[in-house]
Amino acid sequence: MGRMTSFPTVRSAEALEQGNTLAPRFDANGLIAAVATHAETGEVLVLAWMNAEALGKTLETGEAHYFSRSRNELWHKGATSGQVQVIEELRVDCDQDAVWLKVWPQGDGGACHTGARSCFYRVVEGGKLVRK
Amino acid sequence: MGRMTSFPTVRSAEALEQGNTLAPRFDANGLIAAVATHAETGEVLVLAWMNAEALGKTLETGEAHYFSRSRNELWHKGATSGQVQVIEELRVDCDQDAVWLKVWPQGDGGACHTGARSCFYRVVEGGKLVRK
Numbered sequence: 001m002g003r004m005t006s007f008p009t010v011r012s013a014e015a016l017e018q019g020n021t022l023a024p025r026f027d028a029n030g031l032i033a034a035v036a037t038h039a040e041t042g043e044v045l046v047l048a049w050m051n052a053e054a055l056g057k058t059l060e061t062g063e064a065h066y067f068s069r070s071r072n073e074l075w076h077k078g079a080t081s082g083q084v085q086v087i088e089e090l091r092v093d094c095d096q097d098a099v100w101l102k103v104w105p106q107g108d109g110g111a112c113h114t115g116a117r118s119c120f121y122r123v124v125e126g127g128k129l130v131r132k
Numbered sequence: 133m134g135r136m137t138s139f140p141t142v143r144s145a146e147a148l149e150q151g152n153t154l155a156p157r158f159d160a161n162g163l164i165a166a167v168a169t170h171a172e173t174g175e176v177l178v179l180a181w182m183n184a185e186a187l188g189k190t191l192e193t194g195e196a197h198y199f200s201r202s203r204n205e206l207w208h209k210g211a212t213s214g215q216v217q218v219i220e221e222l223r224v225d226c227d228q229d230a231v232w233l234k235v236w237p238q239g240d241g242g243a244c245h246t247g248a249r250s251c252f253y254r255v256v257e258g259g260k261l262v263r264k
Contacts, residue, residue, distance in 0.1 A: 017246055018246075019261065020254075020260045020261045020262065021260070021261065022256055022259060022260065022261055033165050033179055035167045035176060035179055037169075037174070037176060041174075042169070042173075042174025042175075043174075044167060044169060044176075044223075044232045046225070047165055047167055047225060047230035047232075059256065059259070089255055090255065090256045091176075091252040091253075091254060091255050091256070092252065092254055092256065092261065093178070093179060093244075093251040093252050094244050094245065094246050094248070094251045094253070098179035098251075098252075100176045100179075100252045112226050113226065114149055114150075114226050116226070119225040119226045119230075120223040120224065120225050120230075120232045121223075121226070122152075122223060122224055123221055123222065123223050124154055124191065124222045124223070124224065127154060127191070128152045128153070128154065129151065129152045129153065129154055129224065130152065
């Protein structure tokens with residue numbers, strides 16, 4: 001698919017919500033939110049962003065691709081770290097402005113650049129962050 | 133807290149990622165992504181947005197508040213539908229630009245305005261959407 005990846009646009013709420021056409025609604029920056037959970041444990045691993053190319057590559061390869069907002073480029077998760085995320089299932093939400101990936105983390109099983117298994121390694125308790 | 137809700141700003145990556153200060157990084161529109169999962173089953177229920185007021189109200193009341201981008205207003209989830217989401221736990225990610233809520237859905241247990249239990253009721257299979 002490469003850079004030419006495109007998806008159809010669906011305008012009717014009925015078709016968007018009840019239809020069988022994948023018609024992701026990218027925002028003004030061309031991005032859609034993507035949440036990845038561990039296929040077995042259900043733990044939320046990472047919340048990231050996809051542009052049309054990243055979503056296309058994810059569907060084409062079966063491995064999670066995101067769009068790095070900080071580097072402004074396509075990001076094949078794990079290409080450097082080995083923490084490739086193999087897709088078990090990909091879902092879209094009702095109005096198709098978010099996707100949910102159930103993934104199998106490869107490499108050391110981590111997902112976060114800090115070395116943590118999940119990016120969500122801190123809980124808010126009493127207004128402060130507690131690692132747990 | 134009301135409209136005056138504010139959070140500190142932390143600029144160092146070290147403090148942001150490893151510190152105990154809740155310093156959410158709202159985007160240019162003043163929003164942060166929030167993913168809610170079912171506290172018991174782990175199912176992803178909804179991916180929505182919070183502004184500082186919504187995050188403040190969520191922490192203050194123990195019930196999920198979002199910011200509705202379509203209505204451009206604070207949205208106390210369930211205030212109309214009864215599908216209040218009682219917070220079991222609230223986490224932030226490494227760079228504090230996303231939050232993960234583990235919630236107990238009230239009312240009829242649903243989360244989606246379509247009547248579905250989760251907004252993510254369709255899987256992408258062979259390029260098409262399949263309800264399951």
